[in-house]
Amino acid sequence: MSARYAYLGPAGTFTEAALRQVAAPDEATYLPQVDVVAAIEAVRTGSADYAVVAIENSVEGGVTAVLDALAVGDPLVVLREMLVPVTFTLAARPGTALADVRRISAHPHAWAQCRHWLADHLPGVVHVPATSNTAPAALLAGERTDLGFDAALVPPPAVQHYGLAVVAEHVSDNESAVTRFVLVGRPGRLPEPTGADKTTLVVHLPSNQAGALLEMLEQFSTRGVNLSRIESRPIGDSLGRYSFSIDAEGHLADERMAEALMGLHRVCPHVRFLGSYPRVDAPYGDVRPGTSDADFRDARAWVTALREASAT
Template identity: 30%
Template structure:
């Protein structure tokens, strides 16, 4: 049986995404995103699921940065889920809550709502939304956890508030990484990262122009600091097509003269939205 890693414990949003992606694998909980990556890199896991972007908060930067460091694993799939946050606790009165715990991403997705309605409540980051439930249960009625219904049921917590997220269309896209490349399906996406060779007018434009002229549709563009001097970036692009398609491999060859670094994270079937 395949082993699929995720940010645990059971009941996290990553757990929900993992079950929706593939409920035939053995799910293996890890305590942070680095351990999730390591599990695939060292062969303990066949593959793993990680959040990469959220429609309210944008990029999950830790995962974006860690992708640059992988040696063996590639992106083999994706899935997008709708994320609806609840406030859960052992009690049922919001008046008793002094602290709210969750993963930083989940707290950020509810930031405006919490600031507008409960500015006196202290927000505390923890390793995942399901870990937040576990801690809230231990600590008692002054502690609430932002998490989903399943995490609440697993930890026997009450729903104190629902629909906390600032954006009613709050969705998180997860990538699946694995050690075997995904074959073309005819409906694929490729994720890459690159750095520009030189900082001159139009250097990014020249790369983007190649995609445009060759009719390669881009579905995402992001940048992250190169972690060198100020003003140096790594650009991340998702494009439609598979690297085994001639058109895609040709374009990746054509951009080479404008870039100093290229990493192809993988080509994979365009995922469902659940």
């Protein structure tokens, strides 16, 4: 039986493009979902083996729905990451001109990435939120006439897939935008370290006192672990209480990363490990002197020798 992958559908989304980097349609079962939380929950309930979800965009930052869904509930881990360039086309049913467009359906992230173009070319246009980047395209391809919108911001491949007409191309404010997607699965054997890896964590601060954030960050800095992403998210039980979603450079198998995690476990009330996996963007910088695996092993051997000598 082929592996089952839950992803944000319908067909033609950027998420499906990311999924195709993991497994081709003829070697896997694609399970389109109505939103990213449903995709993650499909893995938790066992109706899917894996989920592919967007976790970060180079323009809009972290995808909060994904960060929050991974921070609570039954533990899941990130197994790999994929990058997908993100651009948008304004599409509609054939015969629609730009001057005819009064209401546009778009996923909130798509709208945010096209807001300046829309303000310049369609001032006063109304945003009709969509659940995904291709959901409005699928509606436009149907027979309903009471959609409540005239056009949609969609990935360029969706125009031909759904038989739509191009109203305007290159409507993204940043044509170099990219979204990072992750493959999520149930805990098990981690991907082997490659020397260019990433570890994702959710960490609660040890207290709400001055210096608490510094105390948490020192667990990384003193071991020479660089952070490539850190975002605060409300815990939700009261105002002023936050957790931190973190991407740290390195693998659980690395001595410096293991030491940092032990430090976090000692000083922070809650640490959720969300996996170590190969990174696909630029490799991280040189290891700081004194923080290589050999340095940690030598230091541990030295302390062990001191203890043994004092015991005799």
